[in-house]
Amino acid sequence: MTMNLRALHSFRRLFQLLTAIATAAFLAEGWVVQGAERPAGGTIEGRVLNAASGEYLENARVLVQGTPIEAMTDAGGNYRLVGVPAGTSVVKAFFTGFPTQTTTVVVGSGDTLKQDFSFSGYRAGGDVVKLSKYVVDAPREMTGAAIAINEQRFAANIKTVVSTDEFGKVAEGNAGEFLKFLPGVTVDSNGIGGNARLISLNGVPPDYVPVTIGGFGLASAGAPNSTSRAVEIDMVSINNMSRIEISFSPTPETPGMALAGTVNMVPRSAFERSGVRFDASAYIAMRDNARDFRKTEGPMDSYQRNVHPGYDFSLVVPLNKRFGFTLSGGLSKQFIPEQYMTNTWRGGGYCHEWFDVPEYDARQALSLGVPRG
Numbered sequence: 001m002t003m004n005l006r007a008l009h010s011f012r013r014l015f016q017l018l019t020a021i022a023t024a025a026f027l028a029e030g031w032v033v034q035g036a037e038r039p040a041g042g043t044i045e046g047r048v049l050n051a052a053s054g055e056y057l058e059n060a061r062v063l064v065q066g067t068p069i070e071a072m073t074d075a076g077g078n079y080r081l082v083g084v085p086a087g088t089s090v091v092k093a094f095f096t097g098f099p100t101q102t103t104t105v106v107v108g109s110g111d112t113l114k115q116d117f118s119f120s121g122y123r124a125g126g127d128v129v130k131l132s133k134y135v136v137d138a139p140r141e142m143t144g145a146a147i148a149i150n151e152q153r154f155a156a157n158i159k160t161v162v163s164t165d166e167f168g169k170v171a172e173g174n175a176g177e178f179l180k181f182l183p184g185v186t187v188d189s190n191g192i193g194g195n196a197r198l199i200s201l202n203g204v205p206p207d208y209v210p211v212t213i214g215g216f217g218l219a220s221a222g223a224p225n226s227t228s229r230a231v232e233i234d235m236v237s238i239n240n241m242s243r244i245e246i247s248f249s250p251t252p253e254t255p256g257m258a259l260a261g262t263v264n265m266v267p268r269s270a271f272e273r274s275g276v277r278f279d280a281s282a283y284i285a286m287r288d289n290a291r292d293f294r295k296t297e298g299p300m301d302s303y304q305r306n307v308h309p310g311y312d313f314s315l316v317v318p319l320n321k322r323f324g325f326t327l328s329g330g331l332s333k334q335f336i337p338e339q340y341m342t343n344t345w346r347g348g349g350y351c352h353e354w355f356d357v358p359e360y361d362a363r364q365a366l367s368l369g370v371p372r373g
Helices: 002-037 139-153 175-179
Strands: 042-050 061-064 070-072 078-084 087-094 101-107 112-114 117-119 159-163 185-188 198-201 211-213 241-247 262-267 277-285 295-297 303-305 308-318 324-336 339-346 349-356 359-369
Touching: 042 087, 042 101, 061 078, 070 078, 101 112, 101 117, 139 159, 139 241, 175 185, 175 241, 277 324
Parallel strands: 042 112, 042 117, 211 262
Antiparallel strands: 042 078, 061 070, 061 087, 087 101, 159 241, 185 198, 241 262, 277 308, 295 303, 308 324, 324 359, 339 349
C-alpha cells in the first residue's frame, strides 16, 4: 500500500513537470510568432501624381535607396513599402519621361509614414539644356505618350501601349479607326461603308485575337446569329478609353485562342486624376463625294441630308480617394452611298440593273463608370 502511494505521488509530480514544460514551450512559441508578425521596420505609403495634368501615375517605380525594397504604383497611383529600416531613409520615385524625385524620410519601427510624390517637369532625355523662355501648349499629348512609354518599359512581355490622348479625336468614335494606325495591327473593313470592324494581329485571323475591355472579354457587336469568335468593334466607342494595350507574346494567363496576342482597351478611371476634367468636341461628318448641305433622295423614297453633325464628351469626377465616377457619350451619323446590281434573265440574255440605295450609319454611345476604391 505504501509503495502504491509513493508511485502515485511520483507519477503526479512527473505529470506536473511535463505540464509546466508544455506550457512554457507554448508561451515561447507564441512569443516567437508574435515577434515574427511584428514588422522589423516601418511602412511608407502614398500616391504619385503628375502635377501638369492632374493624373495619378500607374506603374511608377518607388524604392528605398540602398535596399531591395521597392514597389510599383497601381491604377490609382498608390504604393506601399513594407519593412523599411527604422531611422533615416532616402526614397526615390521614377517614371519614364520625368526627372527622378528624391526625398529623405525618418521612419520609426512599426510606424506608417505617408509620403506623396509629384512630377512637374517633362524630360525628353539627356542632360538639362537651358534655353530662352518658351511655352509648349501640348501637355495632354506629352503626358499620354509618357504613360504609354512607361507601360511598355515595365511590361512583362512584348507590348504596344498607345494613349488615346496622344492620337487625338476620332470623329466617328470607332475604336477600329484608332487601332488601324498601330504597328502589327490590320483592321478589316468588311462592313457596309468600309467601317473598321475586325482586328488581325501579324496576319493571324480575327477569330484568334481576343479583345477585352479592362481585362474582361468583349462580346461581338455583330449579327446575333454569328458563331464566329471574331469580335466586331465598329460599335465600340473610343471616347471613354484611356489607352489601348496590344500584347504580341502570350503569357500564362493568356487565353488559348490568342495565337498572336491580345487587344485590351483600358477605360478611363476616376482614380487616375486628382481633379475634375471635362473634354468635349463637336464636328460635322460628310463624304467627299456627297458634300451636299441640302436634302437629297434617300432610302424608302424619302429625302435625307448627307451632312450630319456629331459630338462626344468625357467627364471624370474623383470625389475622394475611394469613390468617383466617369461619364462619357457621343453621337455620330454618316451617309453611306451604296449601289447594287441585279442580273435578270430576259429571253436570250441577261439584263443588268443598277440601283442606288444610300444608307446611314448612326451610332449613339453613353457610358457611366463607378469604380470602387
